[in-house]
Amino acid sequence: MSNVLILGAAGHIARYAEEDLLNNTTNHLTYYLRNSGRIKITKPERESIIEGDVTDAVQLSQAMKSIDIVYANLSGHNIEELAKDVVNAMNANNVKRLIWISTLGIYDEVPGEYGKWNHQMLDGGYLETYSAAAKVIESSDLDYTIIRPAWLSNHDEVNYETTTKGEYFKGTEVSRKSIGYLVGDLIEHPDKSIRDSLGVNKPNTDGPKPAWY
Numbered sequence: 327m328s329n330v331l332i333l334g335a336a337g338h339i340a341r342y343a344e345e346d347l348l349n350n351t352t353n354h355l356t357y358y359l360r361n362s363g364r365i366k367i368t369k370p371e372r373e374s375i376i377e378g379d380v381t382d383a384v385q386l387s388q389a390m391k392s393i394d395i396v397y398a399n400l401s402g403h404n405i406e407e408l409a410k411d412v413v414n415a416m417n418a419n420n421v422k423r424l425i426w427i428s429t430l431g432i433y434d435e436v437p438g439e440y441g442k443w444n445h446q447m448l449d450g451g452y453l454e455t456y457s458a459a460a461k462v463i464e465s466s467d468l469d470y471t472i473i474r475p476a477w478l479s480n481h482d483e484v485n486y487e488t489t490t491k492g493e494y495f496k497g498t499e500v501s502r503k504s505i506g507y508l509v510g511d512l513i514e515h516p517d518k519s520i521r522d523s524l525g526v527n528k529p530n531t532d533g534p535k536p537a538w539y
Contacts, residue, residue: 334399336364342506497527
C-alpha cells in the first residue's frame, strides 16, 4: 500500500484516477485542493482531504509528510512556479515519485498539419509555460513521469497508446478517463516509466485536428 498525495484533486482527470485507485488498489489517497467541498469522501478509511493552495510552501510541505507518491493535476498561467513549489516540497520531505500532467507539444513533437494547428491553438502563453514547467521537473532528481495528453474528450472509454520523449506524437485526441486510468496504473506500478515523458493518444485518431473541431 502507498500513501498518495493528489494535488488538484477535484479535476476531471484526477476524479477518474481516484475512482480507479479506490476500486483497484489498497492505497490511501490524500486530496489536496483549494475547495474541499468539491470532493465527497466515500471510503473514509482510505481517503483524506487537505484544503490548501500549492503556493503555500509550509502547508504543502506539511502535506508531503509520510507520502510515497505525488500526483500533480495542476494548471494555470503560473504552472512553472507550481512545478518549483512541488519539487521543493518533495525534496524537503524526501519524496521521490512524481506523476505530472502536462500537455502535448511541449517539445515541438507534434508533426505535420496537426502540429501546426496545435501551435496556433496553444502558442502565446500555454505551450511556453507548460514547457518551462516540464523543464523544472526534468532538471530535478525526482523519479518523475510526465504525461502529455492529446486533446481531451469526455468519452466514456479507456483506450490509449503512448509514445515517449524523442518520438513524434501520435493521434489527435484521448479521453480524460483514459488519462485517469493511466495515472492509476502508474501509481499501482510505481516503477513504470521512471524519468520518462509519455505522449498519450487514442489509437487511429490521426488527422489535422481533433474530430470535434
